Amino acid sequence: xxxxxxxxTFCTQTFGCxxxxxxxxxxxxxxxxxxxxxxxxxxxxxxxxxxTCCVRESADTRLFGHVMSLKDQPLRAxxxxxxxxxxxGGCIGQRDGDALTAQMPHVQVxxxxxxxxxxPHLLHEAMEGASASDIQEKSSLFSTDLPTHRKSSWxxxxxxxxxxxxxxxxxxxxxxxxxxxxxxxxDVADEARRYVREGxxxxxxxxxxxxxxxxxxxxxxxxxxxxxxxxxxGVDRLRFATxxxxxxxxxxxxxxxxxxxLMPALHLPVQSGSDRILEMMNRRYTREHYRELIASxxxxxxxxxLSTDVIVGFPGETEEDFQQTLDLIDEVGYHQVFTFIYSKxxxxxxxxxxxxxxxxxxxxxxxxxxxxxxxxxxEANLADVGSTVDVLIEGTSKKDARAxxxxxxxxxxxxIPLEEGSTNPVPGEIAPVRIEGAKTWYxxxxxxxx
Ligand code: SAH
Ligand code: SF4
Ligand code: F3S
Numbered sequence: 001x002x003x004x005x006x007x008x009t010f011c012t013q014t015f016g017c018x019x020x021x022x023x024x025x026x027x028x029x030x031x032x033x034x035x036x037x038x039x040x041x042x043x044x045x046x047x048x049x050x051x052t053c054c055v056r057e058s059a060d061t062r063l064f065g066h067v068m069s070l071k072d073q074p075l076r077a078x079x080x081x082x083x084x085x086x087x088x089g090g091c092i093g094q095r096d097g098d099a100l101t102a103q104m105p106h107v108q109v110x111x112x113x114x115x116x117x118x119x120p121h122l123l124h125e126a127m128e129g130a131s132a133s134d135i136q137e138k139s140s141l142f143s144t145d146l147p148t149h150r151k152s153s154w155x156x157x158x159x160x161x162x163x164x165x166x167x168x169x170x171x172x173x174x175x176x177x178x179x180x181x182x183x184x185x186x187d188v189a190d191e192a193r194r195y196v197r198e199g200x201x202x203x204x205x206x207x208x209x210x211x212x213x214x215x216x217x218x219x220x221x222x223x224x225x226x227x228x229x230x231x232x233x234g235v236d237r238l239r240f241a242t243x244x245x246x247x248x249x250x251x252x253x254x255x256x257x258x259x260x261x262l263m264p265a266l267h268l269p270v271q272s273g274s275d276r277i278l279e280m281m282n283r284r285y286t287r288e289h290y291r292e293l294i295a296s297x298x299x300x301x302x303x304x305x306l307s308t309d310v311i312v313g314f315p316g317e318t319e320e321d322f323q324q325t326l327d328l329i330d331e332v333g334y335h336q337v338f339t340f341i342y343s344k345x346x347x348x349x350x351x352x353x354x355x356x357x358x359x360x361x362x363x364x365x366x367x368x369x370x371x372x373x374x375x376x377x378x379e380a381n382l383a384d385v386g387s388t389v390d391v392l393i394e395g396t397s398k399k400d401a402r403a404x405x406x407x408x409x410x411x412x413x414x415x416i417p418l419e420e421g422s423t424n425p426v427p428g429e430i431a432p433v434r435i436e437g438a439k440t441w442y443x444x445x446x447x448x449x450x
Pocket of ligand 2: 164165166167168171172173174208209244
């Protein structure tokens with residue numbers, strides 16, 4: 001069916017994880033293929049699409065404000081519509097469905113995490129004056145079957161699984177993304193080969209738990225096989241997220257340091273350093289197992305940069321439990337730690353757990369954790385000063401137009417001041433840089449010219 005969306009402008013407002021960011025790129029690709037034009041600002045857009053996240057309450061409440069602030073803004077003068085179309089997709093769309101249009105009458109379209117492909121149809125119906133929603137529970141379609149419009153020409157995200165089967169007791173994701181489904185290895189490899197031909201230098205494989213890839217597929221290909229297949233495409237840099245510690249296999253660990261393209265960086269969420277809390281979270285590993293994983297990773301790849309996620313203030317967390325988290329974070333010495341205060345999510349098992357931690361206690365623990373995280377992150381960055389690394393140039397620095405930003409193999413951001421009168425590398429180029437300075441969250445460096 002043809003949808004009469006030709007000539008309309010649209011913009012996407014994306015929150016949450018890389019899955020949502022990737023889905024947004026698919027939406028842009030799909031709507032552009034139907035003759036719509038992407039614009040940067042909601043003011044200029046006939047259609048505004050919110051790709052939402054509900055992993056924590058803070059992400060959830062922000063949406064309402066954003067939608068409300070659009071309510072009274074006039075349409076662009078040349079718009080063929082009488083009224084701006086506001087669409088809500090992503091995880092809140094999936095969770096709340098039609099309740100959203102009831103709550104916010106000026107929202108005309110709601111779609112879910114499995115129904116991105118239905119968006120043109122829903123927008124078409126909204127143009128006819130109906131409010132429309134589609135959040136089917138299941139769909140055989142991966143959003144990867146849709147065209148895409150990548151934000152950068154040199155980097156690509158490649159989903160290999162969608163959904164999650166782990167049911168950590170605090171987490172809403174399995175409830176809004178559904179059961180884990182894997183994409184055929186050859187499909188992923190084909191897409192990767194195409195990207196490499198188009199000049200992509202860095203591929204990031206995506207999934208809520210990439211390590212359990214393939215269990216639902218014929219022949220059960222393993223994640224390590226996927227890494228080998230993507231390496232064989234000739235891509236320069238390969239990364240992946242996210243890894244669940246319980247499924248990180250010795251084969252995958254061995255690829256660090258041996259597989260040509262696999263970058264020496266791993267995000268391995270620990271959530272807590274206390275076995276008691278890990279059990280209540282249903283994480284299915286122990287502190288000791290996690291420590292052994294870290295030791296094996298460092299044996300396989302001594303310089304590997306590690307990052308993690310931590311939740312503080314989980315129901316029942318005692319000072320002693322927290323101290324164990326603090327000790328573990330101090331011991332491992334991460335390059336980066338994403339720290340979250342526990343946020344109660346309706347419908348998850350932990351929402352009914354007793355012994356909620358008062359906000360002030362959680363905040364105080366959070367602050368103590370952050371101090372350790374920052375000290376260790378700065379130390380990790382300082383250790384690289386004086387080294388020479390090949391960085392992938394990303395573009396002009398947002399803070400300083402006379403500097404470039406680039407990414408090191410370990411995933412650190414480097415700011416590189418430009419020199420007058422020399423030709424400078426362009427985004428997507430890989431160039432050698434000498435690291436000259438380190439701050440907690442970035443490095444500074446100097447281009448080495450041959
Ligand atoms: N699948 C990934 C990412 C899940 S969401 C993983 O397993 O790591 C990203 C992070 O958000 C989680 O790692 C967790 O630290 C945090 N998070 C999830 N639910 C939360 C909640 N209810 N409260 C606080 N933080 C939460
Ligand atoms: Fe959520 Fe746990 Fe699945 Fe990650 S592994 S998405 S934290 S349920
Ligand atoms: Fe948020 Fe959904 Fe991702 S809840 S973290 S956008 S899977």
